[in-house]
Amino acid sequence: MLALRKTAAAPGLDFATLARPEPAAGEVLVAVEAAGICGTDLHIADWTAGYESMTAAMPVTIGHEFAGVIAALGEGVSGWTAGQRVTVRPSTVCGHCAACRGGDPDGCTQRRGIGIGRDGAFASHVRVPSLNCVALPEGLDAELAAMTEPLSVSLHAAELPAIRPGERVLVLGPGPIGLGIAFFAALAGAEVTLAGVRDAPRLALARSLGGIATIDLAEGSLGEQGFDVVIEAAGVAAAVTEGLARLRRGGRFVVAGIHARPAPLDLTRLVRMEQTLFGAYRAPIADWPRVLSLLSRHAETARKMITHRLPLERATEGFDLLRAREGSKVILRP
Numbered sequence: 001m002l003a004l005r006k007t008a009a010a011p012g013l014d015f016a017t018l019a020r021p022e023p024a025a026g027e028v029l030v031a032v033e034a035a036g037i038c039g040t041d042l043h044i045a046d047w048t049a050g051y052e053s054m055t056a057a058m059p060v061t062i063g064h065e066f067a068g069v070i071a072a073l074g075e076g077v078s079g080w081t082a083g084q085r086v087t088v089r090p091s092t093v094c095g096h097c098a099a100c101r102g103g104d105p106d107g108c109t110q111r112r113g114i115g116i117g118r119d120g121a122f123a124s125h126v127r128v129p130s131l132n133c134v135a136l137p138e139g140l141d142a143e144l145a146a147m148t149e150p151l152s153v154s155l156h157a158a159e160l161p162a163i164r165p166g167e168r169v170l171v172l173g174p175g176p177i178g179l180g181i182a183f184f185a186a187l188a189g190a191e192v193t194l195a196g197v198r199d200a201p202r203l204a205l206a207r208s209l210g211g212i213a214t215i216d217l218a219e220g221s222l223g224e225q226g227f228d229v230v231i232e233a234a235g236v237a238a239a240v241t242e243g244l245a246r247l248r249r250g251g252r253f254v255v256a257g258i259h260a261r262p263a264p265l266d267l268t269r270l271v272r273m274e275q276t277l278f279g280a281y282r283a284p285i286a287d288w289p290r291v292l293s294l295l296s297r298h299a300e301t302a303r304k305m306i307t308h309r310l311p312l313e314r315a316t317e318g319f320d321l322l323r324a325r326e327g328s329k330v331i332l333r334p
């Protein structure tokens, strides 16, 4: 099978032809129907700082946002059958750390990411722990289901500040995560503004979802308005500074971006304004079925987030579309 892999601790990705994997005990083999390219995959391809720990797993097939069909079961797997349609939580747990033994897999300290620390889904088949599979609701297609992982991150970030209807919410960063956050904040009844910088295509896409106002900060400014909630999904220090300056007294600020550098914060202002700061990273396991049912219910809107569909062998074009910020979610079909 064709697989897109990270083979060296340097910029670049390589295609390889591999034997179809066999599921180990406790694993299932998933035939991949759709796999999304994530910002993380871009960072891995470009070898930006923060992914050095992957080196030990190389060569490794990347791709961690996917859905498909169970093609085979490893030894001892129960509760799943061949032919079942699933998406897969990419964060695997160890099963023996204190958190795992205590029944709190969300707290596992020995995680390995499918598509980062072990082979992922930019291939026709991937073996995964059966525990990581989440069944798809009836009628939900693979390309929508492949967005469950990024949208679980968005839902988590949008829910942390407990948005109330009518609140003014500013989302900074119109990438797929920020777009999903704006979508969920609008569903919660907020008055949502999504901001980007030189991001016309992605801001136009956001407006097409409905209920989201946009601003390109290269052309306009946010003015004097104060927001009840600001959610940063840009990974840029300036966005944090800018966002905190727009937050009202008592407002809530969520940092969801991954930052390559530390950000300078005016903490005295945060103290005097009695604001709350949250960090949002991975959604709890329990959020996955909720995201799947939201995807089913809002399928038509969610599908607009997919801007391109490409066969796996043309993955490089997909990465280029994301680098140029022309694409939002690019789906690869192995």
Ligand SMILES: [Zn+2]
Pocket (backbone or CB within 6 Å): 038, 039, 040, 064, 065, 149, 150
């Ligand atoms: Zn991702």
Ligand SMILES: [Zn+2]
Pocket (backbone or CB within 6 Å): 093, 094, 095, 096, 097, 098, 099, 100, 101, 107, 108, 109, 110, 111
């Ligand atoms: Zn563990």
